[in-house]
Amino acid sequence: MIQQVEDPAVEVHDLTVTYHKKPVLWDIDLTLPRGAIIGIIGPNGAGKSTLIKSMMNLIPHSSGYVRIFDSNIDEVRPQVSYVPQKESVDWDFPASVMDVVLMGRYARLGLFKRPRKADREVALDCLKKVGMEAYKSRQIAQLSGGQQQRVFLARALAQEAEIYFMDEPFAGVDAATEKAIIGLLREMSEKGKTVVVIHHDIQSALEYFNWIVLLNMRLVASGPTQETLIPSLLEETYGGKLTLLAEVGNLMHKKEFTGRDKR
Amino acid sequence: MDAFWIILTGSFVSISCGLLGSYLILRRMAMVGDAISHAVLPGIVIAFLISGQRDSITMLIGAGVLGVLTTFLIEFLHKRGNLQTDASIGVTFTWLFALGIILISAYAGQVDLDQDCVLHGEIAYVPIDLWITSTGKIIGPRAVFITGSVLIIIISFIIIGYKELFLTTFDPAFAAAIDISTAMWHYLLMGAVSLATVASFESVGAILVVALLIAPPATAYLLTEKFLFMLILTAFLGIFISVTGYYLAVSIDGSIAGAMSTIAGLLFALAFLFSPKEGIIITWLKNRIIKKELSESF
Amino acid sequence: MGQLWEFLSFAEPNIRYVTFGSILLCSSAAVVGSFIFLKKKALVGDAVAHSVLPGVCLGFILAGNKNPILLIAGAFVTGWLSLVTIDYISARSKIKEDTAIGLILSVFFGIGILLLTYIQHSGNAAQSGLDHFLFGKAAAMVSDDVNIFGGMAFVLIIAVALLFKEFTLISFDVDFAKTIGFPVKGLELVLTTLTVFAIVAGIQAIGVVLMAAILITPAAAARFWTNNLRKMIFLAAAFGGFSGLAGAYISYIAPAMPTGPWIVMVISVIAFFSFFFAPQKGIVMKLISRRAMAHQIQEENVLKLLFQLGQEDKNYFQQRSVGDIQARRPFNTKLLLSALERLKKQGFLEKGDDRWQFTQAGQKKGARMVKLHRLWEVYLTRYLRIAPDHVHEDAETIEHIITPDLEAKLEKLLEYPVKDPHESDIPYL
Ligand SMILES: Nc1ncnc2c1ncn2[C@@H]1O[C@H](COP(=O)(O)OP(=O)(O)OP(=O)(O)O)[C@@H](O)[C@H]1O
Ligand SMILES: [Mg+2]
Numbered sequence: 001m002i003q004q005v006e007d008p009a010v011e012v013h014d015l016t017v018t019y020h021k022k023p024v025l026w027d028i029d030l031t032l033p034r035g036a037i038i039g040i041i042g043p044n045g046a047g048k049s050t051l052i053k054s055m056m057n058l059i060p061h062s063s064g065y066v067r068i069f070d071s072n073i074d075e076v077r078p079q080v081s082y083v084p085q086k087e088s089v090d091w092d093f094p095a096s097v098m099d100v101v102l103m104g105r106y107a108r109l110g111l112f113k114r115p116r117k118a119d120r121e122v123a124l125d126c127l128k129k130v131g132m133e134a135y136k137s138r139q140i141a142q143l144s145g146g147q148q149q150r151v152f153l154a155r156a157l158a159q160e161a162e163i164y165f166m167d168e169p170f171a172g173v174d175a176a177t178e179k180a181i182i183g184l185l186r187e188m189s190e191k192g193k194t195v196v197v198i199h200h201d202i203q204s205a206l207e208y209f210n211w212i213v214l215l216n217m218r219l220v221a222s223g224p225t226q227e228t229l230i231p232s233l234l235e236e237t238y239g240g241k242l243t244l245l246a247e248v249g250n251l252m253h254k255k256e257f258t259g260r261d262k263r
Numbered sequence: 264m265d266a267f268w269i270i271l272t273g274s275f276v277s278i279s280c281g282l283l284g285s286y287l288i289l290r291r292m293a294m295v296g297d298a299i300s301h302a303v304l305p306g307i308v309i310a311f312l313i314s315g316q317r318d319s320i321t322m323l324i325g326a327g328v329l330g331v332l333t334t335f336l337i338e339f340l341h342k343r344g345n346l347q348t349d350a351s352i353g354v355t356f357t358w359l360f361a362l363g364i365i366l367i368s369a370y371a372g373q374v375d376l377d378q379d380c381v382l383h384g385e386i387a388y389v390p391i392d393l394w395i396t397s398t399g400k401i402i403g404p405r406a407v408f409i410t411g412s413v414l415i416i417i418i419s420f421i422i423i424g425y426k427e428l429f430l431t432t433f434d435p436a437f438a439a440a441i442d443i444s445t446a447m448w449h450y451l452l453m454g455a456v457s458l459a460t461v462a463s464f465e466s467v468g469a470i471l472v473v474a475l476l477i478a479p480p481a482t483a484y485l486l487t488e489k490f491l492f493m494l495i496l497t498a499f500l501g502i503f504i505s506v507t508g509y510y511l512a513v514s515i516d517g518s519i520a521g522a523m524s525t526i527a528g529l530l531f532a533l534a535f536l537f538s539p540k541e542g543i544i545i546t547w548l549k550n551r552i553i554k555k556e557l558s559e560s561f
Numbered sequence: 562m563g564q565l566w567e568f569l570s571f572a573e574p575n576i577r578y579v580t581f582g583s584i585l586l587c588s589s590a591a592v593v594g595s596f597i598f599l600k601k602k603a604l605v606g607d608a609v610a611h612s613v614l615p616g617v618c619l620g621f622i623l624a625g626n627k628n629p630i631l632l633i634a635g636a637f638v639t640g641w642l643s644l645v646t647i648d649y650i651s652a653r654s655k656i657k658e659d660t661a662i663g664l665i666l667s668v669f670f671g672i673g674i675l676l677l678t679y680i681q682h683s684g685n686a687a688q689s690g691l692d693h694f695l696f697g698k699a700a701a702m703v704s705d706d707v708n709i710f711g712g713m714a715f716v717l718i719i720a721v722a723l724l725f726k727e728f729t730l731i732s733f734d735v736d737f738a739k740t741i742g743f744p745v746k747g748l749e750l751v752l753t754t755l756t757v758f759a760i761v762a763g764i765q766a767i768g769v770v771l772m773a774a775i776l777i778t779p780a781a782a783a784r785f786w787t788n789n790l791r792k793m794i795f796l797a798a799a800f801g802g803f804s805g806l807a808g809a810y811i812s813y814i815a816p817a818m819p820t821g822p823w824i825v826m827v828i829s830v831i832a833f834f835s836f837f838f839a840p841q842k843g844i845v846m847k848l849i850s851r852r853a854m855a856h857q858i859q860e861e862n863v864l865k866l867l868f869q870l871g872q873e874d875k876n877y878f879q880q881r882s883v884g885d886i887q888a889r890r891p892f893n894t895k896l897l898l899s900a901l902e903r904l905k906k907q908g909f910l911e912k913g914d915d916r917w918q919f920t921q922a923g924q925k926k927g928a929r930m931v932k933l934h935r936l937w938e939v940y941l942t943r944y945l946r947i948a949p950d951h952v953h954e955d956a957e958t959i960e961h962i963i964t965p966d967l968e969a970k971l972e973k974l975l976e977y978p979v980k981d982p983h984e985s986d987i988p989y990l
Binding site: 002014016026027029063092141218219220242244245247248251252255 | 655854940941944945946947948951952954955959962963964967970971974
């Protein structure tokens with residue numbers, strides 16, 4: 001069940017991604033509709049984060065290409081926002097909550113320009129949306145894990161992008177916040193923005209998303225929620241590992257096989 | 264007047280180093296700074312041999328090239344050779360530093376540098392080496408102008424790239440996602456560090472410059488949670504270190520650069536013990552008070 | 562040449578002393594350094610080395626002369642103190658370890674320089690030669706020094722030999738060592754003490770400034786030659802010892818030269834040679850094996866192509882020209898020709914007036930490549946749900962990596978299919 005769409009927000013063509021020559025995503029070929037809330041689902045280590053990172057061109061592809069809004073990612077970066085799975089920043093960094101959210105405006109500012117009052121207002125507005133305006137001058141180490149997550153969500157909102165990639169935005173936030181965030185995402189999708197979310201809970205996925213991508217090293221399914229979140233496909237996603245594929249992957253890693261690199 | 268020129272040069276040097284050091288310690292690259300400061304030595308000596316004199320421009324270029332080359336080499340050995348980072352840093356800079364010392368010893372006659380200068384600089388000679396125009400007018404000590412210009416360059420660099428430096432330091436992944444080149448800012452910063460180390464070299468030597476790169480920002484880091492304050496505080500600490508370092512050295516008749524490092528270390532120790540938020544002793548006292556209150560309230 | 566001979570004959574007892582002293586110092590430092598390297602603490606070693614300077618100066622101030630025992634004691638104390646402070650600062654504040662290392666290194670060294678200049682200006686005549694501790698001067702060692710420093714090196718080697726197993730474990734996996742009830746804390750203490758010991762012993766020959774190199778560089782170089790720890794340590798000791806010998810020689814022929822930088826230069830040259838040319842791990846050797854892989858791919862592609870042509874013409878042993886081959890797939894002419902020559906040498910092809918033809922073995926290998934390509938295409942369509950028009954590219958690479966073992970598994974899993982997704986026959990032998 002792999003459904004392709006016309007005029008997609010994201011087009012992934014024959015994408016293979018390797019870490020140290022070992023493929024972790026094989027030949028992914030998919031298109032995602034505009035204006036949808038899209039859930040990417042799969043077991044740990046399935047390559048979900050890897051897929052998003054390679055869509056953002058943060059890691060090199062071995063083969064294939066990705067197009068966003070029918071352009072190369074580098075041409076549309078200001079319209080693309082990304083919230084990584086676990087912010088690997090130095091929490092002791094001398095930066096306040098407001099400083100972090102303001103970074104969301106940097107992409108629009110360009111070189112040499114400083115954030116203006118208008119930028120600060122947008123940032124404050126975004127902090128309000130995630131319910132964190134009371135913490136705006138706190139140093140980031142003095143926030144709880146869930147609060148930190150919300151701050152980085154606010155930074156993404158402040159980018160005012162057209163498409164959002166979020167790697168497990170609900171990990172470690174409480175139920176009320178999760179509801180608030182999903183409300184926010186719905187609002188954005190009504191305004192025509194596309195939201196791609198990595199998610200682990202299948203129950204709530206039924207309710208949250210209108211398009212689902214099932215992934216486990218390879219693409220198992222991509223299509224409207226009702227047609228993809230079905231027992232047979234879920235079993236294929238979570239069920240047996242493809243041992244042969246894994247063995248070939250290991251061999252490529254061991255031999256530092258270079259044949260797959262761009263020719 | 265001599266004291267004034269020395270302290271002025273010392274302040275310029277410590278501010279330049281401290282500002283850049285703030286970025287280094289937040290990027291966990293303190294030891295790369297150490298490596299660069301050692302590795303510029305052969306660059307300085309070779310520039311000396313080529314130009315035959317203390318020609319500052321050649322020296323700045325020679326050392327700058329070597330500094331950036333060092334970071335390349337460290338990364339190359341780490342990525343291509345799979346050598347762990349700490350060893351790749353250690354092997355690279357000791358080799359280049361050894362090369363520098365050998366060159367100095369081999370060309371002792373031609374190179375107006377000696378091992379003492381390498382170790383702790385000659386800031387005491389700053390007032391002697393005057394800059395005299397072709398008309399014979401004395402403008403002032405040469406080192407003051409060199410270190411002053413470098414300070415201006417570095418401050419402009421930080422003002423212009425403030426946003427980008429801040430972001431690539433704090434969250435390089437996000438910077439890459441919004442199309443800010445982390446590699447470019449990395450090498451610009453390394454270039455600036457090389458520049459600062461060379462400019463400081465004659466005054467404080469290759470090793471003690473590390474104390475000025477690391478100690479003031481580390482102290483400021485313990486005292487504030489705001490990045491901009493950290494930079495400003497670092498600058499003031501730099502000035503304070505130069506003044507007190509100078510008088511300490513004079514009072515015991517020792518090396519000024521050595522005294523400046525000693526003071527820098529002392530200030531760090533004070534901040535480490537007594538910083539209002541993080542200080543070891545303050546935290547200990549706070550804990551005692553809380554314990555006492557708890558035991559009283561029961 | 563005469564000088565070298567004179568040096569190597571050890572005619573002068575002093576040369577003998579100094580040489581053996583230097584070799585012993587450098588090789589024992591390399592042995593202890595191997596564990597520091599494995600614990601990824603190279604830069605801590607650097608910090609400790611710089612930090613012994615104030616101790617040496619304090620020892621001198623206390624003694625009023627260059628009494629080796631007091632100098633060593635002072636060096637030992639501040640070297641140790643620096644280690645403890647680095648750990649304490651990085652554990653008890655938000656300062657990260659690298660900052661703590663750089664801070665302690667430069668501040669301790671700064672204090673050392675302040676004290677050293679103070680001593681030098683104080684007019685005590687006994688101080689001359691104290692600055693040899695900065696960059697080392699092997700030839701300046703007198704027999705007392707050699708006895709003491711050499712004795713320390715000897716103790717070090719014995720200690721490491723006795724605790725070899727324990728040190729290996731705590732360098733490799735501290736947590737595991739804890740779970741099996743090793744006194745990890747105590748062992749770490751012994752190892753760090755030995756580290757400081759090695760540094761203090763080495764400063765006569767190498768000096769505090771570059772001491773770290775003799776700890777780390779031999780180990781880093783040795784690591785490129787072997788995966789066996791025991792061999793690595795022997796190699797490191799040999800590299801270290803050789804550079805010590807070279808240093809003593811240079812100290813002998815060029816008294817104006819400080820010894821340390823030369824020792825470091827020698828060991829660095831050995832290290833860079835290893836980084837580039839060590840078999841297997843060396844950077845150049847890796848490039849060479851990558852080239853061999855590229856060759857293999859070209860050769861297999863040629864065989865595969867010849868087989869496909871043969872399958873179409875129903876004649877596997879027809880002679881074909883370079884043009885015939887390129888008409889089907891635009892190989893680069895130069896690369897193609899060299900691949901053909903190699904295949905001839907390997908006995909897969911025969912050549913007759915500029916035309917090429919399969920041997921029996923060649924036809925068999927060609928068949929295998931085609932089979933692997935098509936089997937993988939079947940696998941991708943069946944198991945990865947990839948459309949038939951998207952599988953070719955991937956198969957082009959994977960065919961070169963499948964081992965006979967995987968080949969058998971693949972055949973079994975797919976139940977010996979006869980057709981690939983494009984309806985071409987899969988050749989079985
Ligand atoms: N930097 C890396 N280097 C090497 N291998 C990596 C790296 N990052 C991820 N991998 C491997 O790639 C595979 C996919 O990882 P990825 O992070 O994309 O999984 P995921 O689907 O996001 O899992 P999770 O649900 O745990 O977040 C895993 O097997 C992982 O071990
Ligand atoms: Mg993930």
